[in-house]
Each structure stands twice: as structure tokens, then as C-alpha cells.
Amino acid sequence: MTSKIRFPKIKPYSGPAGGWGSAKSIAEIAVREHVTLKAPELLSKQNKPQGYMCVSCAWAKPAKPHPLEFCENGAKATAWEVTSRRADRAFFDKYTLRELELWPDHDLEAQGRLIHPMRWDAATDKYIPVAWAAAFEEIGRELRGLDPHQVDFYTSGRASLETSYMYQLFARMYGSNNMPDSSNMCHESSSAALPESIGASVGTAVLSDFQNTDCIFYIAQNVGTSSPRLLHDLQDAVDRGVKIVTFNLLRERGLERFVNPQSPTQMVTGKETKISSEYYQVKNGGDIAALFGVCKALIEADDTLKASGGSRVAGEDAKPKDPDNAAMVAFAASIAAADKLHVLDHDFINEHTTGFEKFAQAARGHQWEELERVSGLGRDQMMQAAATYAKSDAVMMVYGMGLTQQLMGVQNVHMVCNLALLRGNIGKPGANICAVRGHSNVQGQRTVGITEKPGLAPLDKLSELYGFEPPRWTGRSTIETCEAIMSGQSRGFISLGGNFLRAVPDTAAMEEGWRKLGLSVQIATKLNRSHVVHGEIAYLLPCLGRIELDEQATGPQAVSIESSIANFHGSRGMTKPASTELLSEPAIVAGMAKATLGETKVPWDTWVGDYAEIRDAIERTYPETFKDFNKRLFKPGGFARALPARERKWVTKSGKANFLTPERLFPEFSTSQNADVLHLATLRSNDQFNTTIYGYSDRFRGVEGTRKIVFMNPEDIIRWGFADGESVDVTTAIDANNVRKVTALRIVPYDIPKGCCGAYYPETNPLFPLAHHDPKSKTPSYKLLPVRLSRSIEIPHEGELRRMTP
Structure with missing residues (x-):
């Protein structure tokens, strides 16, 4: 083991996203992880039909993929997963866990793949090897000794649909609805807001919308870092003349300029694609004010045109807030000059929505000075964005965690929907809402039952299929699980992937509570902080990665995931496993379930031997969503999950899409008057x-x-x-x-x-x-x-x- 001092260097980057910088970065990590020989062949099959799905982000997988359908971060994820490094017995013999607690996160994972099942030994403070059968037996014994209310079953966004289905079934048959997951920490605000606004739990966009749109509103998502493959779709749209209007806190290079590494011409000439035609830097927390400003401009322009006899409008008593304002009159005139009969789509509003008048009055009532102060944008900027929007027939709303991870995250998403509804930009080609998700199957695990909310799971169907009575009480979300760990109410924590301790807030208090857990079980591919800080009994169970060949009783297996645009894709492992001692995630879940539950109606061993049997079970549980699951598993481009909102069918209490008016512009903790904050x-x-x-x-x-x-x-x-x-x-x-x-x-x-x-x-x-x-x-x-x-x-x-x- 050697040490190295790295001296920080801060130097502004003048290059684009992509380009030679991206190519160099991929080459560097391939060399560092000693995978230069196998990486090219593997990457050529990433996100391809009959290939494997990226273990990084959840962006869409096209039916007609690019020659290289991976990005810089996806390539890094692959190299990181198939590294030649091993965290083997010699490594764990050398260090106590107290010593490893002092290591940085990067260095823990950089030790490489975990290859032996291990149990923490209190006498030596080290992980020591254990047989799989002994591990399952003790985990089962410990779980049987705990109240199911005391145990949390966490899921990261990487586990397959097959594993996630087995995992939620195991938890429910055990008697627990405590199923916190990574969705709770990223797009839960979407899952709460979208059903209220449009009756869908996920975004409505499909990949073809990028080919049919006239304009894209891109809000609070850093494409260059979080989902670089999406840059191909944005570049293609820009080349067609589509305007991209960006609202984001920072100037991010991926939203400014891009050189496509797959374009020899661009790589040789350095020719860049300008991504955003308009770029508005919104203060963090100012998104509602910024979007209200755009909506206010649209609504008041519509009022102005109506007052001048230039448009049809719902509500004859609607009056312009300031009809004599020269800027608004000029703005309205520019809309009319663009051959638009009206600013708002009142036919759509009248037929498909409720709540418009309340929302419109709120927009009219907000003063420009207040909107400017809270958003950080000028009135002219918000009106310019509104003009671009009004002159476009089909507009996509693309947003990310910059909106959802806020105190008013749900209301932020409501505002995105409100803006789309003003001009009927949901449920038509080129006009939909695209919630860009993070981890590769974070959306899919919810689709097959990973939820703490019993009303969102098909409990009656599970009871019918497997002969047990599922718990009906509401389980714990991630935040509630953290509270339970801190208070000592949680005694057992099973983790299907992830690095829970690093992902959650209040790190110091969480680590203190974490050490008091009676049982902590981690299913993982690499070492991280959630493993070296541990409970009284702690197991580290290494699993196969998605990229590795998964040989079971009936031969090589495939798994499936759901992308950001709600399409399901099959994935086949392609490389030799890191160790012969590794078990698949389904095998580990089945091993724990059998040891804990004893005899049940669930054919755990059959499922482990043939994952097609798990998919048949998923189809029986969700017949409409997963019809002909196995037959369609490797359909190019995936097969789509049915979303009624895509067809303008609104599964809401009102039966329509709802304008929902945020109660305020900024959270109540506002410290804007404090000069030192x-x-x-x-x-x-x-x-x-x-x-x-x-x-x-x-x-x-x-x-x-x-x-x-x-x-x-x-x-x-x-x-x-x-x-x-x-x-x-x-x-x-x-x-x-x-x-x-x-x-x-x-x-x-x-x-x-x-x-x-x-x-x-x-x-x-x-x-x-x-x-x-x-x-x-x-x-x-x-x-x-x-x-x-x-x-x-x-x-x-x-x-x-x-x-x-x-």
C-alpha cells in the first residue's frame, strides 16, 4: 500500500461537454481499473438490444442505438464495476473497521469488488469469511426474533425488476411495509406531485417527443454530469432548429456547449453545438417565482389580446392586470404577429382541466418586483421565455432533482405541470413532461411494489397468489427510517445495494444511531461507508453485478429495468464474474427469505433457477403493465408502460388535469433579509x-x-x-x-x-x-x-x- 499527495488545482475549463475531454477521461479510468482490453468490447454492447443496460443513469435506450450508446459516466460506471481490483480476504485481514472508518469514500470503493460473504467479528473488529448457508441461517434467526415493525428493507435504484419484486414480497411476507428506497431521496416529489396534477406517477414523455418538439424547457437538471447520453437527443433537436430554454442555478457546460464524441467531424474540427438558446440562472428556491413569472406573462398577454378583441378566452370577466402597460401590450402584439390566435389553449383548458381561474388569479396577483427578487431573474427574461413558449406549438418540460430536492419540491413540480397545461403541452407528440431520473432502475423498483405505502401495492393480488395476509399499515420512508434508527426504534436494516449512510442527511447523528442497530445486512458489489459503520451483528453479502454472466440452473439469465421514460428493457450479463463465490441478487434474497419464513407458497428455488419464472409472476401480479413480459423482454427500444395521461386520460379525483396553485413563492424559513446568509x-x-x-x-x-x-x-x-x-x-x-x-x-x-x-x-x-x-x-x-x-x-x-x- 502506498500513499500519494494530490495537490488541488483550480483552473477554469474552457472546453465543451463531450469532446476529447470525455474520451480522455474514459481512457484514464479504463487504465486505472486495468480493463483496457475488455472495456471496448463491453462498451460496444452497453444499452444495446440483447446487450446489458448501463448500471449508472436511467436515461432511455433507443430502438436504433448509436454505434456507441454510452456516455462518459456510463463508461466510468462499467469500468468501476468490472475492475480487476479485489477487496479480498487479505485486505480485510489487514484492517479493522475502525481503521477503515477513517478512509475517504473513494478509497473504500477503490479497493475493488467484494468476493466473499463476510460477518463482522467483534473480537477482532474485522470482517471474516462465512459460508453462505451459515449467513442465511443467522440472518433468518435474527429476523425471526425481531418485530417486523422494527426492520427496514432498503433498496437502491440499481436492483433489477426481478430482484425488486422478490425483495418486496420477502418483506411483506415477513410482515413489514418498511421499504425506504432511493426514490425517497430524489424524485419522490414527482411521485407525490404528478398524480395530483395529471394522474400519472412518472413523466409522460417518450423518446420520439424529442423528434417532434418545437421547444424544450429544461429545468434544474445538469445533463452533462447526470445523464450525458441525453445530450444526443438535445443536439439532434437543436440541429432541427428547436429552441432550448434553460432554467438552472449554475452555468453548466453540458447545457451550454457540446462536442459529440461519436462525430468524427466535430472531434476533428472542434465544432460545438450550442445547446441552450436561452439560459436563465434562477436562485435556488426561486423556481416557483420564475415559473410564475412565465405563467403571469402568458396569462396577462392573453388578457390583453382578449381586451383588444384579438383572442378567445375562458371566463368573460377576466381582465388584464395592467392593460396600459406598454411592455405587456408589445409582448401580446408579438404573439399575435406570430400568427397565434390566442396565447393560452382554452379549448384544452376547458375540456381537460380544473382550477385554471384560481391559478390565473394568483399569477395576475403576483407583483413583478416580488417575482424578480425571489427568482433572481428580470421581468424581461421571464417575458422572453414566455414569448418563446407561446410561439411554439409543442413544448417539452424536462426537469431533474434541482426541482424535487427542495422544501417546496412537490409544488415546484405542480408549477411545471401548470405551465404545460396552459398551452395543452401534455399528451400530444413533442409535448410532454420528462422527469429525468437518476439510478438505472430507481423508477422500476417502484413499479413492482417497492413502496412503504400499502395503497400503492397490489396487496390483495399478492395475498391471492402466495397465500398470506400482507401487512396493511403504512411503512417508513427514508426520512422516517432515519428517525427510527436515531431513536432506536429500528433494530434491523437490510440493504439491497446503495450507500445509505452517505446518501441521507444528518450524517453524524445517523452514524451514531446506526451503530445501535441489532442487525445490519448489506448486499453489495463494493465496500462503502455503510459497511464499515455497522450494527451489533453485521453481514456483508457480495453479489453479481448486472454486467456479469449470471449462470443458474436453466442457463444464462437475463434481468430487466425500467428507464426514465417508462420503457422496460432486458439486460444480459457479458463478462466473467469477479469470483466464483458470488451469488446473484435473486439468490441472496431467496436465501434470506427461506431461512426467515420457512415453508411458503413462493417457489423461491424455481425463481432463482429461471428468472423467466419471476417475470411470469410479475405479469400475473401486474397483468396490464407487464402483458407478455417474457416475449417482449428484448424488444428494441423496450416496451412501454401504459400511462393514461399520454392519451389525455386523467386518473385524478376530478377526472381532469388539475391546475394546483402553490401557496407561496418561497419556503417560510426565508432568510433573505439576513446579509450573512x-x-x-x-x-x-x-x-x-x-x-x-x-x-x-x-x-x-x-x-x-x-x-x-x-x-x-x-x-x-x-x-x-x-x-x-x-x-x-x-x-x-x-x-x-x-x-x-x-x-x-x-x-x-x-x-x-x-x-x-x-x-x-x-x-x-x-x-x-x-x-x-x-x-x-x-x-x-x-x-x-x-x-x-x-x-x-x-x-x-x-x-x-x-x-x-x-
Whole structure:
């Protein structure tokens, strides 16, 4: 084992997203993980029909894929998974878990693949090998000794549909509805808001919408880091003349400029595609105000045209807020000059929606000065965005976690729907809502029953099929599970993938509670912090990765996932497993279930031997969604999940799509009058995916060698008397009872609105109180937290010690 000092380098990046920078980054990780020989063949099959589905993001898999249907982050995820490195017995013999707790997240995962089932030994404070049968026997015995209300079954977004179905069945047959999952921490605000607005739990967009749209409103999602393959669809749209109107906190390179690595012409000439035609930097927390501004401009322009006899409008008593305003008259005239008969689609509004008048009155009532102050945008900017929208016939709404991970995340999503409904931009070609999801099957696991809400699962059908009475009580979401762990109410935690301790807020308090768990079981491919901090009895169960060949009794197996656009895809493993001791995720779930439940009507062994049998069971449980599941498994482009809203059928209480009016523009904790408070948003680098840190490079933001960074507006740095490169402590500024601190972050000037700052996730998760979340979705508000900065009392350091494997 050697050590290496990496000295941070901060240098603005002038290049585009993609291009040679992306190619170089992929080559570097392939060399580092010693997979240069097998990576090219594997990557050629990534996201292809009959190939394997990326273990990184959930973006759509086209029926006619590009020659290379992977992105920089997808390639990193593949190399990270099939690495030649091994966290073997020799490694665990060498270090105690207390020693490993001091290691950075990157270094834990960088040890490579886990290859032996292990149990924590209290006498030595080390993980020691254990036989699979003995592990299952003890886990089953411990679970039988616990009240099912005390046990939580967590799922990360990577497990297949087959495994997720088995897992939720195991939990329910055990008697628990505690099924927190990674959706709770990312797009739960969508899952709460979209059913209320349009009667769908997921976005309505399909891939062909990108070929049929006239305009894309792109809101709070960093495509260059989070879902780079989507850049191909955006580039194709731009080449057709589609305008992309972006609302985002930071200037992100993927939303500005792109060089397609698959285009020899662009790579040789360096010719860039300008992605956003309009780019509006919204203050974090200012999204409702910004979208209200766009809606206000549209509604008042419609009022103005109506007053002048230029349009049809619903409600004869509707009156313009300020008909004499020259700017509004000119704006309305520009709409009319574009041969638009009216600004709003009143035929659609009258036939398909409710709540329009209440929403319209609220929009008229908001003063421009207030909208400008809260959003950080000028009136002219919001009106320009409205003009682009009004002059387009088919508009897509694309958004990400920048909207959902806020205190008002549900109402943010309502506003996206409101804007779409004003001009009938749902349920027609080129006009739909696209919620860009994160992990590769985070959406799909919900589809097959991973939910703490009993009303969302087919409990009667499960009872009929498997002869048991499912629990009907409401289980715990992620935040509620954290509360239960902290209070000692949770005694057992089973984790199907993920790095729960790093993903959740309130890190210090969570780790303290985590150590008091009676049982912690981790199904994983690599070592992470949730493994080295542990319960009184702790098991580490290594599984096959999705990219690996999965040989069972009936031969090689395939699994399935659901993409962001609600299409189901088959996936086949392609490479030799990291160890002969690994079991598949279905086999591990079945092993625990049999040891815990004893004899049941579930054919666990049959399912493990043939995953097609699991898919048949899924089809029996969800016959409409998964009709002919096995027959359609490898359909090019996947097969679509039925969503009535795509056909303008609204499965809501009103039977229509609903305009839902946010109760306010900004959360009640508003500290805008406090000159010493900044609003923090957490960020991902382009060298990470969720909690997995591939390296210490954030190329697009010009940061190398460190993640201890706080990005600030240059004027804020000067105003508060700080300096570029200075070391500061960041403290939570909600109230005196919620003070938390992260120390010694280096100030980096960046193009971010005044009054805002950004820092990396999960390094700044300790700042977030557990109670700081959307009240309905309980999604942590990782994109909006008031903080204060002070000079660090720690000695500033120019480098960070990294443990490097030999």
C-alpha cells in the first residue's frame, strides 16, 4: 500500500461537454481499473438490444442505438464495476473497521469488488469469511426474533425488476411495509406531485417527443454530469432548429456547449453545438417565482389580446392586470404577429382541466418586483421565455432533482405541470413532461411494489397468489427510517445495494444511531461507508453485478429495468464474474427469505433457477403493465408502460388535469433579509455518480484533486471580505437548535447567482437536518439550505492524503 499527495488545482475549463475531454477521461479510468482490453468490447454492447443496460443513469435506450450508446459516466460506471481490483480476504485481514472508518469514500470503493460473504467479528473488529448457508441461517434467526415493525428493507435504484419484486414480497411476507428506497431521496416529489396534477406517477414523455418538439424547457437538471447520453437527443433537436430554454442555478457546460464524441467531424474540427438558446440562472428556491413569472406573462398577454378583441378566452370577466402597460401590450402584439390566435389553449383548458381561474388569479396577483427578487431573474427574461413558449406549438418540460430536492419540491413540480397545461403541452407528440431520473432502475423498483405505502401495492393480488395476509399499515420512508434508527426504534436494516449512510442527511447523528442497530445486512458489489459503520451483528453479502454472466440452473439469465421514460428493457450479463463465490441478487434474497419464513407458497428455488419464472409472476401480479413480459423482454427500444395521461386520460379525483396553485413563492424559513446568509445547493461532480466517487476531478468546473470546495459568486466573496482560495467553515443557519458544521472548504469563484453557493454531495450532507425536507414527499432539501460562512480555524491544506492500492 502506498500513499500519494494530490495537490488541488483550480483552473477554469474552457472546453465543451463531450469532446476529447470525455474520451480522455474514459481512457484514464479504463487504465486505472486495468480493463483496457475488455472495456471496448463491453462498451460496444452497453444499452444495446440483447446487450446489458448501463448500471449508472436511467436515461432511455433507443430502438436504433448509436454505434456507441454510452456516455462518459456510463463508461466510468462499467469500468468501476468490472475492475480487476479485489477487496479480498487479505485486505480485510489487514484492517479493522475502525481503521477503515477513517478512509475517504473513494478509497473504500477503490479497493475493488467484494468476493466473499463476510460477518463482522467483534473480537477482532474485522470482517471474516462465512459460508453462505451459515449467513442465511443467522440472518433468518435474527429476523425471526425481531418485530417486523422494527426492520427496514432498503433498496437502491440499481436492483433489477426481478430482484425488486422478490425483495418486496420477502418483506411483506415477513410482515413489514418498511421499504425506504432511493426514490425517497430524489424524485419522490414527482411521485407525490404528478398524480395530483395529471394522474400519472412518472413523466409522460417518450423518446420520439424529442423528434417532434418545437421547444424544450429544461429545468434544474445538469445533463452533462447526470445523464450525458441525453445530450444526443438535445443536439439532434437543436440541429432541427428547436429552441432550448434553460432554467438552472449554475452555468453548466453540458447545457451550454457540446462536442459529440461519436462525430468524427466535430472531434476533428472542434465544432460545438450550442445547446441552450436561452439560459436563465434562477436562485435556488426561486423556481416557483420564475415559473410564475412565465405563467403571469402568458396569462396577462392573453388578457390583453382578449381586451383588444384579438383572442378567445375562458371566463368573460377576466381582465388584464395592467392593460396600459406598454411592455405587456408589445409582448401580446408579438404573439399575435406570430400568427397565434390566442396565447393560452382554452379549448384544452376547458375540456381537460380544473382550477385554471384560481391559478390565473394568483399569477395576475403576483407583483413583478416580488417575482424578480425571489427568482433572481428580470421581468424581461421571464417575458422572453414566455414569448418563446407561446410561439411554439409543442413544448417539452424536462426537469431533474434541482426541482424535487427542495422544501417546496412537490409544488415546484405542480408549477411545471401548470405551465404545460396552459398551452395543452401534455399528451400530444413533442409535448410532454420528462422527469429525468437518476439510478438505472430507481423508477422500476417502484413499479413492482417497492413502496412503504400499502395503497400503492397490489396487496390483495399478492395475498391471492402466495397465500398470506400482507401487512396493511403504512411503512417508513427514508426520512422516517432515519428517525427510527436515531431513536432506536429500528433494530434491523437490510440493504439491497446503495450507500445509505452517505446518501441521507444528518450524517453524524445517523452514524451514531446506526451503530445501535441489532442487525445490519448489506448486499453489495463494493465496500462503502455503510459497511464499515455497522450494527451489533453485521453481514456483508457480495453479489453479481448486472454486467456479469449470471449462470443458474436453466442457463444464462437475463434481468430487466425500467428507464426514465417508462420503457422496460432486458439486460444480459457479458463478462466473467469477479469470483466464483458470488451469488446473484435473486439468490441472496431467496436465501434470506427461506431461512426467515420457512415453508411458503413462493417457489423461491424455481425463481432463482429461471428468472423467466419471476417475470411470469410479475405479469400475473401486474397483468396490464407487464402483458407478455417474457416475449417482449428484448424488444428494441423496450416496451412501454401504459400511462393514461399520454392519451389525455386523467386518473385524478376530478377526472381532469388539475391546475394546483402553490401557496407561496418561497419556503417560510426565508432568510433573505439576513446579509450573512447564503442558500446552499449540493452538487455532483462529473467524476461521481450519486454517492460513488470515481475520482477527484470536476473537469467542467475546473476543479482537480479535491472535493472540499464551496462555489461562490465573486461579488459575494468580496462583499464578505473573503478571498479566492480561502478556507472557510460552513454552518447551518436555520435556527439555533439546528446548527451543524462542515469545516475547511476552499472558496472557488463561480458563475452562480448572488446570495447562493454550491458544494459537493455527499460531503456537505452533515449540514442538513433530518427535518429539512418537503412536508409531503419527505424528500431532503439538498438543493436549498440557509448557511453561514466563517473563516476556518483549521490550518488550510493544499493537498489531501489518498490511500492508493499497489
